Amino acid sequence: MEETTSKKGAKKAEAKAKKEAEKARKAAEREAAAASSSSAANTEDLAKENYGDIKTATGLPAGEFTKLEQIGEEHVGKTVKLRGYIQNSRMQGAKMAFVELREVGSWAIQGVVAASAEGKPVSRQMVKWIGGIKLESYVVVEATVQKPLEPVKSCRVSEFELHLTKVYVVATAPETLGMGFATANRAVGSLAEQEEAVDPNVEGLNISEGAPVASLATHLANPTMHKRAPVTVAIKKVRITVEKLFRDYLEERGFLNFHPPCLIGAASEGGANVFKLPYFDTEAYLAQSPQFYKQFEIAGGAQRVYCVGPVFRAENSNTPRHMTEFTGLDMEMEIAEHYHEVLHMLEGVLLYIFRGLAEKCREEIDLVRSVYPSEEFLLPEPGKEIRLTFAEGQALLRAEGPPEYADVKDEEDMSTPQEKALGALIKKKYNTDFYVLDKFPVDARPFYAKPDPENPKVTNAYDFFMRGQEILSGGQRLHLPAELEAHIRFKGLDPNQKGIKEYVDVFKSVGVPPHGGGGIGLDRVVAFYLNLPTVHLVSDYVRTPKRLLP
Amino acid sequence: MEETTSKKGAKKAEAKAKKEAEKARKAAEREAAAASSSSAANTEDLAKENYGDIKTATGLPAGEFTKLEQIGEEHVGKTVKLRGYIQNSRMQGAKMAFVELREVGSWAIQGVVAASAEGKPVSRQMVKWIGGIKLESYVVVEATVQKPLEPVKSCRVSEFELHLTKVYVVATAPETLGMGFATANRAVGSLAEQEEAVDPNVEGLNISEGAPVASLATHLANPTMHKRAPVTVAIKKVRITVEKLFRDYLEERGFLNFHPPCLIGAASEGGANVFKLPYFDTEAYLAQSPQFYKQFEIAGGAQRVYCVGPVFRAENSNTPRHMTEFTGLDMEMEIAEHYHEVLHMLEGVLLYIFRGLAEKCREEIDLVRSVYPSEEFLLPEPGKEIRLTFAEGQALLRAEGPPEYADVKDEEDMSTPQEKALGALIKKKYNTDFYVLDKFPVDARPFYAKPDPENPKVTNAYDFFMRGQEILSGGQRLHLPAELEAHIRFKGLDPNQKGIKEYVDVFKSVGVPPHGGGGIGLDRVVAFYLNLPTVHLVSDYVRTPKRLLP
Structure with missing residues (x-):
């Protein structure tokens, strides 16, 4: 997704040139409009009730609003x-305007x-007024x-x-x-x-061609426009669907929704x-x-x-x-016989999500790909899910990975580049973008x-990966x-320390059945599935060390 | 729900006496068990593979676990x-034990x-061991x-x-x-x-009769036992159903789920x-x-x-x-013609929730009522929803309410006791526990x-009430x-102050359609519906100025 600096420079220059041309065109239009206006001003406006501010509208059409997706042959005329x-x-x-x-x-x-x-139902004055409505204003129209x-x-x-016959502005957008x-x-x-940011103010009917590119910072600083973009709407639909499928699959299997606290x-940990x-x-912490x-x-x-809810990391990353x-x-469940x-x-819910997305969000996925190109997300064949042990993963890296990984150890955690290299090897070998590494080392x-x-030396714990990137941790x-107390000590911690003691006490208070679970980052699942350049395009309101607004 | 101090004292004494009697009974049982044990110790234990710690179990039954709700005539024998x-x-x-x-x-x-x-499949030693399993231990059993x-x-x-033939302890509970x-x-x-807290440790087969009462503090300090109680499980089911019905109703009508930030x-406001x-x-705030x-x-x-999610109030209440x-x-929507x-x-979603609860949670509601008695929650007849203006509510209070409310003003907000008094009047007059007050004063x-x-002088804003208590605010x-800026100034605030400026800027950045919405406290809806003495019985993890644990 990254471009070289010189390419970027060229694009900026190109965008600037286009902007200049656009300015010139607009100026010419304005002159033409002004000329027509001066003649129009001399004529009585027979259409004046058919346009203007909604507050002064007297001829507002009655009845239900039609939705665009409903419009069909039966509406013609x-x-x-x-x-x-x-x-x-x-x-x-x-005499004419297109909107x-x-x-x-x-x-x-x-x-x-x-x-x-x-001069009615549409006058020259009305055409001019409509042509001058600020872009992104909210309007009510009557049309054939x-x-x-x-x-x-x-x-x-x-x-x-639509052949417009009435147009009222409900809320006007700014000049720029x-x-x-x-x-x-x-x-x-x-x-x-x-x-x-590149100055991104652009007009022209071809909405996505030739428009300047804006930085992520510009997008996030302009939330209303960022959110109105079809690509953002499509990503949002995918995210909503992921969450919904997660809930549906688990509820169907007897999982109960609960709300963990944020304040602890x-x-x-x-x-x-x-x-x-x-x-x-006293003091509190965010979970x-x-x-x-x-x-x-x-x-x-x-x-x-x-549970589905916010989690917090005060990491300066x-x-x-x-x-x-x-x-x-997040989910957690009793284990009857085996932690698998x-x-x-977890494998089931994720496969359900991936298969559900491909079916329910086909249009949105294609729309996102038209803006952020990516390859189809490859799934294992049903019944042939790819589950390697951590040690098998390391062995694969040593045997077939890049030379710098010839000595990776079974007892040491993988780095992010290591994970990506392993993801590439697994994709080549098994033709899947989704797989599990089980039995992570205790360390x-x-x-x-x-x-x-x-x-x-190893744990009954696993990570799940999408395109070589971790999206789930559990066990x-x-x-x-x-x-539990013995293992806390083995880990060099004190089972009586504040926060840990209260946790251990819960397991002392009653008999607790064997259990396990896992946690998924919603934004990551969506970003990796669509191969977006950043999870910040998925979150409704991005929070980073430098961003608390809007 | 509250008791007088002297009644409480009597109950405490009664509980203490019961506890003493219980202790004596247990001691006698222990003696009997010890006596039988000493004779049993001399006999070979032919059933020793049929009980004990799950880790040492060799005779663990294979196959699927049966669920209690599945058990029927076909299982007999x-x-x-x-x-x-x-x-x-x-x-x-x-020779015999009941569990x-x-x-x-x-x-x-x-x-x-x-x-x-x-002496097999069940020996005296086995019976004694089963009779001695600590209460609230988690076990696996085989039985006819x-x-x-x-x-x-x-x-x-x-x-x-169940005629038990094998019993293994998976996780043991503490002695007390x-x-x-x-x-x-x-x-x-x-x-x-x-x-x-009253010392609440009690045994005896009649689970809810004669057991001491514990304070809310004791319940919350013993989360595992509090959560295991059928009444808590039933309240939880009601809460889950309220949330689910809220989501279903709105999703069906085109509402999109989103995640507002907690960190702002x-x-x-x-x-x-x-x-x-x-x-x-820098500094952040919790929304x-x-x-x-x-x-x-x-x-x-x-x-x-x-949206459904946590909100925070640093109120020392x-x-x-x-x-x-x-x-x-919470919800928010565009308005086409009128804020109603x-x-x-909102009225629709709440009525859908109330009607849905009465249908889907009948058993749970009855169970909760057996512990926390309450009257059925009265709904208005379909099409006859009760909507008064705030001024009409005040007029009703003045005319028919208690004498201290003879002078309430249309321009002043209601107090909580005033709301309750009005709720009683409305219930008497309209036979409903659910109603709306519209057109709240600007102040x-x-x-x-x-x-x-x-x-x-009034706003296009409303509150919703359940049993005389506010559960929704919106408009x-x-x-x-x-x-917006003019009204901010009218309210004595500065539209350029931090937090407000960024808000106003959003409405300046594009044309924004007319809109309105409302917010509901999930725990309150459940508590008021079931007429519980406190919302703290509804929340999964109660947070108050004095409580951050567990």
Whole structure:
């Protein structure tokens, strides 16, 4: 996704030139409009009730609003009422204007308005006024549906157009947008949040061609325009679908939804990278994961639980993969016989999500790919899921990976580049972008991970990968307090320290069944599935060490 | 729900006496067991493979576990494998023991184990060992299903019992529980979190009769036992159903789920009662509501959105209605013609929830009522929803309310006692526990509430009530930046102050359609519906100024 600096420079220059040309064209249009206006000013405006501010509208059409996706042959010749945003507009001489009316996402239609000889229902003044509506203003229109001479390529509703008879502005946009619609719908140009933005204000009917590219920082600083872009809407739909499929699959299997707290009394999992705040006469922390609380639910007899909610990391990492607040999808369940029941459940929910996306979000995936090209996400054949042990993964890296990994150790955790290299090897060998590494070494897992009873150097814990990047971490937990305390000590921690003691006490308070689970980063799943350059394009409100707004 | 101090004292004494009697009975049992043990010790244990720690089990039954709710006539005489908690146990002489095995919530069954003359499959040693299993230990059993001589009143599965042939402990409970199961299933005795708890450790087959009452503080300090109580499980089921119905209704109507941030850059809504924390080289705040973010979604073109997530209030209120972190159910939508579209949508979702609960959670509601008695929640007849204006509500209070409300003003907000008094009047008059007050005075609403264009003293904003208590606040918002800024000034605030400026800027950045919405406290809806003494019985993890654990 990255470009060289010189290429970027060239693009900037090109964008600048286009902008200049655009300015010149607009100036010419304005002159023409002014000329037509001075003559129009002398004529009585017989259409004045048919346009203007909604507050002064007397001729507002009654009845239900029609939605763009509903428009069909049966509407041709009929009068409809619609609402939406003016996405683009263009004067053609003094008597005619073209606009694009967008309802939501990529749903837009061309509107035409032409002054009639009689001066009503459309006058020259009305045409001029409509041509001058600020882009991204919200309007209500009355129009007759017609077939255009040829399909309107720039609009999703290409087989029909609106012959506007009434247009009222409900809320006007500013003279200059912080980021133009076409730019908002292009791939972000630079991931650096601090980088100065290319001036992106652009008009022109071809919405995604020729518009300047804006940096991620510009996108995030212009949330209303960023969110209005069809590509953002499509990514959002994919994210919503991932969450919905996660819930559906687990609820179908008896998992109960619960709400873990964000405010907690002790920095439970180590204490590094945790946000701390004054809390009345004491201090509180923001939960880094619902881990302990999922386990408390199991200890409380819940059998199977899941939760979806925010988790917090006070990590000063400014990368495309990190956020300080993100949405976690978490589950935990009792184990009847073997912890692979949990592994298979997690594999099941993810495969259900991936297969569900390919089916339910086909259109959105294709739209995102038209902006952020990516290859189809490859899945293993049903029943042939790829599960390697960590040691097998390391062996594969040593045997077939790049020379720098010829000596990787079975006892040491993998680095991110190592994971990516292994992902490439697995894809080549097994033709899948999704796989599991099981039996992580004890040194790579937290104190609550249950060691393999048959090989105490490794744990009953696993990571899941998408395109060589970790998206899920999970495993079996120690459920017997004596074993848990011993392992906490083995890990060099004190079972009586604040935060850990309260956790251990839960397992002492009652008999707790064997259990395991896993946690998924929602934004990561979407970003890796669509191969986006950053998770920041997935989150509704990106939080990084440098970003708390909007 | 509250008791007088003297009544409490009497109950404490009674509980103490019962506890003494219980102790004496247990001591006698232990002696009997020891006596039988010394003779048993001399006999070879032919059943030793059929019980003990799961780790040493060699005869663990293979195959699937049966669930208690599945057990029926077809199982009689058959061998099944089950897992669950030992909820109660009782020796009968040296040869026989009764246990209660609980799977989840109220699902329990009686197990019987009797030593056979041959000493297998059940020996005297085995019976003694089973009778001594610590309550709330987690076990795996093999048993034959039989019809009991008479229905087992103390268990939900009353028509069948288990003749135990193998019993293995998977995880043992401690000698003494922090709170007994029977007590956990009784109504909380005192809401004061700080009050010293009654010692609640109790045994006996009649789980909810005669067990001591524990304070809310004891319940919350013993989360595993509190959560295992059937009444808690039932409340949880109701809460899960409320959330699910909320999502279903809105998704069906085109609302998109989104995730507002918890971490925000400015104390947006006034700055009082907001948690503040160090955030790298600046400061952050915890969101008090998703209000601004719901509106940003609408400004971003989303049309209809909802969210479910935590909200935070740094309010030092130690009442049964307050928590510092709770789950909000929020929605926001475009308005086509009139803000009552929003009001009706919210009314619709709440009625859908109430009607859905009465249908889907009948059993749970009845179970909760057996512990926390309440009257059925009365709904208005379809099409006859009760909507009064705030002024009409005040007029009703003045005319028919208690004398102290004879002078309440239309321009002043209601107090909580006033709301309750009005609720009683409305219930008497209209036979409903659910109603809406519309057109709140400007002084009672925040700066973003849209004044009524026809009467600027009131707003297009409403509250919803359940049993005289507010559960929803909402209304139309100012969507035009000029009007918004003017109203901010009218409210005595500065539109350029940090937090407000960034909000106003969103409405300046594009044209934003008219919109409105509302927010519901999930825990409150459940607590008021079931008429529970406190919302703290609904939340999974209660957070108050004094409580950050577990």
